[in-house]
Amino acid sequence: MAGNKAVVYQGPGKVSVETIPYPTLELQDGPGVNPANVGRKVPHGVILKVVSTNICGSDQHMVRGRTTAPVGLALGHEITGEVIEVGPDVEFIKVGDLCSVPFNISCGRCRNCKEGKTGICLNVNPDRPGSAYGYVDMGGWVGGQSEFALVPYADWNLLKFPDKDQAMAKILDLTMLSDIFPTGFHGAFTAGTKPGSTVYIAGAGPVGLAAATSAQLLGAAVVIVGDLNAERLAQARSFGCETVDVSKGDPREQVEQILGVPEVDCAVDAVGFEARGHGAGAAHEAPATVLNSLMELTAAGGALGIPGLYVTGDPGAVDAAAKVGSLSISLGTGWAKSLSFTTGQCPVMRYHRGLMQAILHDKVQIGKNVNATVIPLAEAPRGYSEFDQGASKKYVLDPHGLLS
Incomplete structure (x- = not known):
């Protein structure tokens, strides 16, 4: 596949939707990618077709110019998607699975991960403990406000929904499991x-x-x-x-x-x-x-x-x-x-399965409470602008038109 539309930071106050490289099972060089991560092999990863991806207040800090984020950084760390390709070392996650992606990337192998401190994994960011998709100083893992996304250590990181039809019926709640809930x-x-x-x-x-x-x-x-x-x-x-x-x-x-x-x-x-x-x-x-x-x-x-x-x-x-x-x-x-x-970062994996159960069994309506509002990926710049002006909405981007 030739390309991958994504939301890209263009400097203080500005984002645009651009075509970035289609993800592969190897980290490529690009804006914000730590040089030590360039060429890193990801046989334990999967490629997702992004079903939903949300605009977060943390993204907004970068877009306001309040961090050292580089121009050209592909944004987005709140990702829910369908697996369309699996690496050779992936054992349990399968093509077709619909999954929530914790925003903090973790390896499942280091001391902190084994102690449940997945927000400060020691192996995914050469600069310091902890990593995330599409975020400044977080190792350079490409953001997921995009059509397709790479997820490393997939067997460890991904939360698979037990029933795809049931999950799609509650997708505006389940999309919040990647971060804010x-x-x-x-x-x-x-x-x-x-x-x-x-x-x-x-x-x-x-x-x-x-x-x-x-x-x-x-x-x-x-x-x-x-x-x-x-x-x-x-x-x-x-x-x-x-x-x-x-x-x-x-x-x-x-x-x-x-x-x-x-x-x-x-x-x-x-x-x-x-x-x-x-x-x-x-x-x-x-x-x-x-x-x-x-x-x-x-x-x-x-x-x-x-x-x-x-x-x-x-x-x-x-x-x-x-x-x-x-x-x-x-x-x-x-x-x-x-x-x-x-x-510090929430260790998402500590909570997301239980919160998924609460959603699936109708104990909570998080999408309604945060006023989840679906817009096409192409309208992400408008979503960022309105959110920055104080709109009481949680914008959910729909890259493939699957939510409408």
Whole structure:
């Protein structure tokens, strides 16, 4: 096959749909590919025909020019697809299988993978632990906002759906298993959410809404979502969450109006490094705001789940320290209150099978809760633009017209 249409980063504020090389079972050179990975053989991999692939807030950080992503990088790490070719070392995955792809690439062989820490695999990125498709500094594995995609270590990485027809009927839910549903669940779970918990989630974007859905699934008594965006707050209320408009000031007062006390048992940061201030400062970027406010909001002995992205290189940061990921965090507050923190990539494989079962057995409607919205691959630039402007939608790209 000659080509492969894909969403490509063209510089700050711009993406386009271009033809990139059709994937093979060997890593080729290209934008963002680590030189040590060029020529890497992938006999354990498969080629997927991409059925659905989603636009993620993490992609948006790159497109805004807030990372060191190179021009020409093929984007996309949320992939669901049908296997159309298998490598000679693939034993259990077969041509025709419909599968979810964890966004973090892992080998299944290293110490971290064997301990379930698949977000920090030691063997797939020559620069540092952890890797992902179509993402800056993640080893150069080509992105999956495309017609076809390569998945390495397929027997280990892929989650096969047990029934293709059943899966296609629920594809707008199942497509969230590659990233945001496990990531939101990871945030709520590592924050200690359990039956009867009160939970505050900072951010009503798709990951925040997935975290809110997950907190409900875990049995929380009250789930409160804070944001600046009225449309996104309305989406949170549509499935039973309480909401806080942080443009009106510190969330503690509004939380107290809801709960009777100005604190919660558990807190989740689903915002990350592009956080803005509260109240009168809401229009100004203040990257430590969310972390500091969550430490104030969380009861002593509680925990913070931090699936929101923080980076070590941000060319557009508000100050020199933030440009290298150094934020003014009140660690003394966290220490004094004995708070626990969990950061980093979600280890998707820890959760995705159980969340698949919850979807297939009608225990959760994650696609509805995040307002999954299907658009053709050709319209990806519009999806990126509208998402960047605050649309309360989770855009799902349909490369082959299989979702309509």
